[in-house]
Amino acid sequence: MSCLTETIIHQAIQGDKAAFAKVYQHYRTPALKFSISLLKDKEEAENMVHDVFIKIWEKRALINPELNFSSYLFTCLRNMIFDYLKQVEKSQLLRQRYMERMDRTTEEDQEDLETRCILLHKAINALSEKRKLILLLNIEGGKSYQEIAESLRISKNTVKNQLVKAKQLLRERVDLAS
Template sequence: MANLSETIIHQAIQGDKIAFAKVYQHYRTPALKFSIALLKDTEEAENMVHDVFIKIWDKRSLINPDLNFSSYLFTCLRNMIFDYLKQLEKSQLLRQRYMERMERATEEDQEAIEIRSRVLQAAINALSEKRKLILLLNVEGGKSYQEIAESLRISKNTVKNQLVKAKQLLRERVDLAG
């Protein structure tokens, strides 16, 4: 990967969108390869690269232009991926614990599960129509963020944000009832 001129990086950091587009084009492929190597998931790697560039653009005024931009980019990307993997691991652990509890469930527990299921359904019904539609397309329909975004003509980031908010609200409501 040939070095990008420091002038272009300086211009991008100062808010020049055309220069930033050049920085993005220059680093996108190596950043994507790096992300795929760590995540083993092309779609999520693309999301991470996209998100890290948005974050860099938003925080460009805090970037020291005298430091190595490439190191900065890959450090940000690595940290973002590690945070994601920690959250994923936590989510998988919670899912595993849930499955273990389900295996030990008795008939008495079945009633509690049914109540919890009704509470969950009520919580889903209480979501806004758009948020509910996005959640159902993802969970029941098995649609990817990209597929949902295209079918609803919204950004993939909006889909992601709406799913995070929906799941957070559902968790809160089900935990309060449980």
């Protein structure tokens, strides 16, 4: 890396775009190699180098021309890369926690569903034979109130009342136990 004159760096800091282009051309390759060594990703390294030079251009008025520009550049680049890596790590950790929570929730939901099914079967079996028959004809058989009434030779209103009472009892027993 040949030495870039302090004059060109000073001109770049003062806002001379041509001088800044020379600074960019001079430091681009070593900055890229440095970034790749930390990131292990050429495309992301190129993005970082590009971003650091944009940031330096935007904040050029704050740069002290008396200090070593190379040290300043590589410190900025290193800090930017470390911030990026922390963000990636945080993102991966959040994704991992989310997936663990989803796995746990799914397992808990499955266990809850199995428990509720067991409670529901116990509650159905605890119904009187008549209510149980009406409920099963309606839910499993898909029969209407009228069809159930005709097949059991009872009134449609009795079917409706028995279903309402059966469903209410089931709801109470399953909700109270879970």
